[in-house]
Amino acid sequence: MVNTNLKYVDLIRQRTSKWANLSPETQDIRVGSYGLFNAQTGRFDVEGNVYDPEFQKMLDATDGKIKLSDHLPVLDDEEKDFAVGSMGVRPKEFSLASNVTEGIDKANYKGDWQFLQGKRGAMLVMYKPRLEHFPKGKVFExxxxxxxxxxxxxxxxxxxxxxxxxxxxxxxxxxxxLALLPKSGKENETQLKWWTDSKIENLQTRTDKDYVFSPLFTCKRKIPLIRPLMRDSPTPDPEDADFWMDVYPPWEPLDDDGEIDPVYDDNQEDDPNVYNPRRDSVFVPFPISDDSDDE
Known part of the structure; x- marks a missing residue:
């Protein structure tokens, strides 16, 4: 049995360094969401959001100087269509005749995708995405x-x-x-519909008149503050995202079916001095001083 979601997330991350939703309409991942990844399914299990009133209470108990409601997420302008495939999978120029279906000549997006025989591949297409993100400064700090x-x-x-x-x-x-066509009639300026020549069941396509889908997102975690080498030196305050790092997969390398690859053998697994991102351990690039060094 194929661990579909986990394999898809893993393949898209290898290609983009970002995290994917195979079914974006089933997961409410928003800017400010926090939680953990499920190592068995690849899904991000949301536990809360930093913009929730409950989190503001935790922030007030710690800082008491900032209201996150004054620093809401920023929504950037539309970007070009985003189309990406995993290794060995590439979008190609649309090869079918212009009369294959009504409206194909007015398609907002159209392209062909070829997948390798004997190897799993993943693809993601987003129509004119907009990046929503924390405003610079303040929130991360x-x-x-x-x-x-x-x-x-x-x-x-x-x-x-x-x-x-x-x-x-x-x-x-x-x-x-694949082609993304305008719907006929008066609503054609705002309504879209997907067309495909494929009968494949697990090809997922969705449209909406608003920006409601979140197929791709980034994730950060804290880097521990490094205790200064000199005892009397102050611990630096975090500035913007400087004290946050990218998140690595909490699962081991996968085979083609999304299961842990039995061929993989990490003989450095028990060495805490070796940086292994697959363990999702926090990498501290500078030595942390011992008390004996401060004397």
């Missing part, structure tokens, strides 16, 4: 001091879009042609 986030992951940015397509191949060398 304020939430760093909240102890409840010590071992949690925080979502500082999310790509939002009106239409998306996702797919994880079955190793059958699939080829998919």
């Amino acid at each position: 304020a939430i760093y001091k909240v102890p409840e986030l010590k071992d949690k992951y925080v979502v500082p940015s999310v790509y939002k879009c009106r239409a998306y397509a996702t797919f994880l191949s079955e190793k059958a060398g699939e080829k998919i042609s």
Whole structure:
């Protein structure tokens, strides 16, 4: 049995260094969401949001100087269409005739996707996404001091879009042609619909008139503050995102079916001095002093 969601998330992250939703409409991941990744499913389990009133109470108990409601997420302008495939999978120019379906000549997006025979591949298409993110400064600095986030992951940015397509191949060398068409009639300026020549069941496509889908997002976690080498030196305050690091997968390398790869053998697994991002351990690039060194 294929661990579809986990494999899809892993493949898209390898290609983009970001985290994906195979079914964006089923997961409410917003800017400020915090929680942990499920190592069995690849899903981000949301435990709360830094913009929730409950979190503001935790922030007040720690800082008491900032109201996050005054520093709401920023929504950037539309970007170009985002189309990415995992290694060996590439979008190609649309090859079908212009009369294959009504309205194809007015398509907002159209392209072909070829997947490798005998190997799983993943693809993601977002129509003119907009990046929503924390405003610069203040938010990262304020939430760093909240102890409840010590071992949690925080979502500082999310790509939002009106239409998306996702797919994880079955190793059958699939080829998919996709087009995003305007709906006919008076609503054609705001309503969209997907067309495909494929009958593949696990190809997922959705559209909406608003930016309600979040197929891709980033994740950060705290870097522990390093105790100064000199005892009388002050511990530096975190500035913006300087004391936050990217999150690494909490699962080991996967085989083509999304299960832990039995071939993988990390003979440095028990060495705490070796940086292994697959363990999701926090990497501290500078030595932490011992008390004996301060004398």
